[in-house]
Amino acid sequence: EIINDRKAGTAASYEGAKKSFIKCTGFSEADGFMVTKDIIHKWVQTMTDENKSKATIGIYLRSCRVVVKECISRGFISQSEYPFSDRDAEKVSIPKGKSRRQECLSVEQMTELYEIFTKKDYPESWGKVYNKGLHISLGLFLFQYLGNGMNLADVARITYNTHYIQNNEKSLLFNRKKTKDRTDDDSEVIVPVIPALKRIMDEIAEPYEKDERLFPFILKGATTEEDCRVRIAQENQNIRKRMAKLTKHLGWKVSPSPTWCRHSFATNLAHQGVPMQYISDAMGHKAGKSVTMLYINMYPHEKQMEYNGLLLNIPSNKKQKSDLDSILKSLSEADKKKLIKMILSES
Known part of the structure; x- marks a missing residue:
């Protein structure tokens, strides 16, 4: 009942947990609802013996x-029989996955990847077919990073919508998929199209066509939630494997996965002093219809471009202005007087 009530991705996690529980404990429906702490401890021990990761066990x-x-x-078991607790040593404590603090690439590393992408600087020994796939995977990885750390599920669905045209192709807007699964309110995210992001779009995205997806090759025409989930998972795996090979080279x-982009x-923005309010809003951590206008008023396009421009160490107008000042x-x-006189005479 709970599985059927969940979205496709979440339902798959519940289904996996159910199968693992039955396999590891020998539990059956005939046993009723008496799922005690001892039974769950047995389940955890078996999963540990099978070398399941802490993250999987936690899920x-x-x-x-x-x-x-x-x-x-529903009254099937009493509150006193609740088997979970982080404080009671006799009960089941849910392990936490490893910290994601280390799942991060620096601005310098991201810049190196971007330069490899623009130059298509891949080992010839890997072959043209492999390198073509690698180029697309690297492009998607960088698009996620420069696109406010968007999830691959959002990359798969993002379109050339009305916002893109009305804003002269200077920003993208999408509704964050993960939030839509959790709340009735939409979480709109605005992504400034900085030059590096535009370069990536020109390289691997489909040409502009109103309301069409930028990267239709990810979902490949899938229509059901389950099919979409499978296609996104496959693309995620492609990116993970290719990025692992590239970074090893x-x-x-490190072996970065798409989740590292977020x-x-x-x-990287926090380390450069960008306001946490901007970072939070840019990543879609708020929901509500009024958020978009408040966000635009607080952070006009020029400010968004300035902040997101800090994600890579590449020449910018700001750098050129600094050189001119020097x-x-x-x-x-x-x-100086000669220069002013020359400018005035030219005008």
Whole structure:
């Protein structure tokens, strides 16, 4: 009943937890609702023996916890029989996955990846077919990062909508998929199209066509939620494997996955002093119809471009202006007067 009431991705997690529980404990429906702490401890021990990761065990136990709470609310078991607790040593403690603080690439690393993308600097020994796929995967990885750390599910669905045209192709707008699964309010996200992002779109996105998807090759025409989930998972795996091979080639001791893009976006902007309010809003952490206008009023397009421009170390107008200021300051008073006289005569 709970599985059927969930979205496709979440339902798959519950289904996986159910199958694992039955396999590891030998539990059957004939046993009723007496899922005690001892039974769950047995389940956890078996999963540990099978080398299941803490993250997977945690996901499965959280699914189990939802079911137990539902059983309590329906009166099938009493509150005193609740088997989970982080404080009671005799009860089941749900393990936390490893910290994501290390799941981050620096601005310098992201810039190196972007330069590889623009130059298509891939080892010839890997072959043209593989490198073509790698180019697309690297482009999607960078698009996620520069696109306010958007999830791959959002990348798969983002379109050339009315907002894009009305704003002269200077920003994209989408409704965050993960939030739509959790709340009735839409969480709109505005992404400024900085030059690097536009370069990526020109390379791997489909040409503009009103209301059409930028990257239709991800979903490949899938219509059901389940089919969409499968296609997105496959693309995610493609990116993960290709990025692992590329970073190993570069001598990096990390294997970044698409989920790193979101954390890298937030971390790199925070380290450069960008307001946390902007970072939070840019990532779609708020929901509500009035948020978009408030966001635009607080952070006009120029400010969005300035902040997101910090995500890569590439030449910018700001750098060019700084160079010009340095040149002007180095001129003598006599040279400055000559320059002003020349400009006035030209005008």
